[in-house]
Amino acid sequence: MKPVHAGIIEPGHFHFAVAGEPVIYLQLRLFYTHKGVEKRFETVPLNHGIFLAESVSGDTSFGHGLAYCLALERAAGVEAAAHARLARVILLELERIYNHTADIGAIATDVGFVIANSHATRLREQMLRLNEELTGSRLLRGLLQPGGLRRPIEAQRLAPVLEKLDSFGREFRGLLDLIENSDSTRDRLETTGTLPPAKARDLGIAGVAGRASGQHLDVRRDHPFDGYRQFQPRVPVFSEGDVLHRMRVRAEEVLDSLALIRAAAAELPEGPAESPLPEIAPGTTALSAVEGWRGEILHWIRMGENGRLDRCRIKDPSLNNWPALVEAIQGNIIPDFPVINKSFNLSYSGTDR
């Protein structure tokens, strides 16, 4: 399949070797969307770099933005303001919810359960609107800033959002029931695209895909940042490693995110949203890790002269996980490729940068 894929998705080149229907081997050719982002970071002032970080992978705007902020804060030796630390938990989990919801719907479509997808896209739109209600941007953009947030999240803005999240939670459970109770759907998802735990460990598979294949990894728990020092997520881990369980990891995480948001909102302190970021000495390096909705996002920076970065390195979890797709597809039939691919849903732009 050539770089321009069918459907509204990003470009990449997939080379299949097949024996009739079953796939023997898949070769990936990526980096079509390479945009020189890391180089670009070296030319923009630090406070403008956040906008670039939010464009590394659009569906992970907040995750990448947060990783960038944390790296700068670490380099400067400061913590974000108390209000921002908890507000960031709320926003990062909102991003997780809308993306996981969309993925669950997309997995359902790819096995022909279109009604479930209609519900899922409707719920996702609800979430995008909640994002906007809270931050002014449907993709949670333009709120982060090194040292905290540009604007605080006021209690009167948060209250109605929490209420709507409750009703979202009820609807989301309904969606899960719909999918889990459909035998034909479950039948298509079970044992499809299996990635055994041993392979997942050897390949260093991260995030959702890793947890569905027995990898007990979650940056929020293992290397807590910001508000996650206070609120620990429950980390769902399965050993089956098939499409069904990648979907179940997402489902459980959405439910857990809802609980995390509620807990963080209850404790959200008033006060300034940002703490000042002191000057960072040239040559300082820092590494940050954030558990985005796909998995662990790493940003590494080295400070340069006149307030610009000298070098940075960005790792999206997709970079870890592409080899998982190659493993999982082997032995499956070509018509199952879309659903297996969707169950990983990796970011091309995040990989290619």
Added chain:
Amino acid sequence: MLNILCKSLGTGLVTIGDPIGSFNPPPAWRGTPRFDFASWRDACPAAAACPIGAVAVLDSGASRQVKVDYGLCIFCGECAEACPEPAVRMERELEPPALCRQDLILSAKYEIDSEGMQTRLAEGPVRAASPGSVERTGAAVRHAVHKILGRSLAIREVDAGSCNGCEVEIHALNNPLYDLERYGIHFVASPRHADMLLVTGPVTRNLELALLKTWRATPDPKVVVAVGACGISGGIFGRNYAVRGAVDEVVPVDVYVPGCPPRPESLLYGIPLAVGRLAPGREALRPAGEREK
């Protein structure tokens, strides 16, 4: 089966009324920066705050040129925040899509005093009329799609290097709330079936050829819509060793939809605008590289 039915009935109708004709901006939306050029005293704070130079100031002697480019703007609101004057504000209105790249650029000339304050607006910003003349209501769109295209508009989405934020919003067009299909508009898998290419992203060097080939594979007559700041101008990624730049540097573009990403309402404004350009008798355009030959 029964529970599927129950869920559907329980949900009821969620499709929103004609989103093309009536945009009701959500209260928290950040909006669009608007500039009151006549009363503006100093454009420098806004220009310094803008993360991608959508507000640009050029001083030469006692005159200053101020340029605002909605084709670059990512609608972040930093300019309004940084400008102490009320001359820059975020207004709750959509920046309309444009038929020509120049229509997204406002340019004004000022006289400045020794402190760098703008004392007189010497040359007002000229702005092409908004393409409001195009039929905007849903009924008219459906009519146009029926009349010109025989009931259906087929769109091929081409990601020419986007960050996938634009794809998030294009996906949203298909959800039951916006429900693009009600206008007879749908997304197709192959450019050979398409009437319209919806192109996102700054065109990367690695995708330049793919975009051109996709464009060639689309049968005439066809229209191209450049989506988002990146598609219009290269946006936040600008131009570098890996990025070729704007979509119109590679293939001819009919409609430019500003935003980062553009709201679904903006897309729903731009797509019919392009349909209007598909009228019979339209001459075939040629890609940028071939135009001079």
